[in-house]
Amino acid sequence: MGLLAELQAMTKAQLIAKLLEGQTEEKVTTEYYKNGEQKRQVRQVCDVASGKLLSTREATWTYYKAGPVDTITLTEGGKVKTIKHFTDGRQPSSSI
Numbered sequence: 001m002g003l004l005a006e007l008q009a010m011t012k013a014q015l016i017a018k019l020l021e022g023q024t025e026e027k028v029t030t031e032y033y034k035n036g037e038q039k040r041q042v043r044q045v046c047d048v049a050s051g052k053l054l055s056t057r058e059a060t061w062t063y064y065k066a067g068p069v070d071t072i073t074l075t076e077g078g079k080v081k082t083i084k085h086f087t088d089g090r091q092p093s094s095s096i
Helices: 003-009 012-020
Strands: 024-032 038-047 053-063 069-076 079-084 093-095
Touching: none
Parallel strands: none
Antiparallel strands: 024 038, 038 053, 053 069, 069 079, 079 093
């Protein structure tokens, strides 16, 4: 059966599913503190055709009382990475 005949034999739902096959959609949700600083961001990637959640990445920020970022915690696939910022000029450090 040729491609044209195969496509003509498909229902509308089958055609849409074929077109969306392998396509993903990214949804980003960000929460802020009242002062406008980022508190938390969640990034989700879903399969468009099935709606199945493929991956999630979460970032959470904490701040020093004076205002600069203290830590950023990244969570993805069950792994947690924390990036510590310093106010004394040292470079940030990370731990897994």
